[in-house]
Amino acid sequence: PKSFLELISFYKSLLNARRNEMFANIKRLDTGLQTLMRTNQDVEQLQEFLKEKKKEVEAKKAATDKLLEEMGKQRSEAEAQQQIADVEKKKADEAANEARILEEQAAGDLAIASPALEAANNAVKCLDKNSLTELKSFSKPPAGVDKVTTALLIMIKGEKKDFSWENAKKMMAKVDAFKEKLEKYRGEDIPEEVISKVLPMLDDPEFTFEKMKAKSAAAANLANW
Missing domain, CATH: 1.20.5 (Single alpha-helices involved in coiled-coils or other helix-helix interfaces)
Known part of the structure; x- marks a missing residue:
C-alpha cells in the first residue's frame, strides 16, 4: 500500500505539474492570440492611415505638378x-x-x-512801302524783274500757269499784306516741286541784288529774299 500511495502521490504531483504547465501554455497562447489580434487591428489601422496619407501625398503631388x-x-x-x-x-x-x-x-x-534765312529776313526788312508801290506801279517791268516776280508767284501763290506781270501786280496789290507773307514764309517747308522750279532761275546771272538794284530797289531786295 505504501508504494501504491507513493505512486498515487507522485501521479498527483505530476498531474498538477502537467496541469500547471498546460495552464501556463494556455495563458501564453491566449496572450499570444490577444497580441496577434491587437497587432492585426494595429496593422489594419496603419493600413487605413497609410491609405489616407497616400491620398494626401497624391493630392500634394498633383498640386505640386x-x-x-x-x-x-x-x-x-x-x-x-x-x-x-x-x-x-x-x-x-x-x-x-x-x-x-x-x-x-x-x-x-x-x-x-x-545765313540764307537771315539774308532773306534782312531783305524783307529792307523792303519799304514806297519801293514796293513803285514796283507794282510799272506798266511793264524792267528786263529781268519779271523773273523775280515769277519766282515769287511760284513761291508765295503756288502759281503754275499765270506768270504775267498783271498777276504779279495783283500779288503785290496790298503792300502790307504782301510784305507780311514774305515775313511769315517758312523757308524750311518749301516743297520740292517749288524748289525744282525756282533753283534754275537763281542760276541766271541777272538774278542778283546788284543787277536788280539798278532797275528797282524793291526787285533787288526781293531777289535777295
Whole structure:
C-alpha cells in the first residue's frame, strides 16, 4: 500500500505539474492570440492611415505638378515677353539713333540755311512801302524783274500757269499784306516741286541784288529774299 500511495502521490504531483504547465501554455497562447489580434487591428489601422496619407501625398503631388506646370507656363510667357521687350527696345534704340541722326542733319542743314534765312529776313526788312508801290506801279517791268516776280508767284501763290506781270501786280496789290507773307514764309517747308522750279532761275546771272538794284530797289531786295 505504501508504494501504491507513493505512486498515487507522485501521479498527483505530476498531474498538477502537467496541469500547471498546460495552464501556463494556455495563458501564453491566449496572450499570444490577444497580441496577434491587437497587432492585426494595429496593422489594419496603419493600413487605413497609410491609405489616407497616400491620398494626401497624391493630392500634394498633383498640386505640386500643377504648380510646376503653371510656373513653366509663366516662365515661358515671361521669356516671350522678354523677347518682345528686347525687340521693342531694339526698335526704340534704332528709332532714337535715327532721330539723333536726323537731328544732327537738321542742325547741319539749319547751320547751312541760317545765313540764307537771315539774308532773306534782312531783305524783307529792307523792303519799304514806297519801293514796293513803285514796283507794282510799272506798266511793264524792267528786263529781268519779271523773273523775280515769277519766282515769287511760284513761291508765295503756288502759281503754275499765270506768270504775267498783271498777276504779279495783283500779288503785290496790298503792300502790307504782301510784305507780311514774305515775313511769315517758312523757308524750311518749301516743297520740292517749288524748289525744282525756282533753283534754275537763281542760276541766271541777272538774278542778283546788284543787277536788280539798278532797275528797282524793291526787285533787288526781293531777289535777295
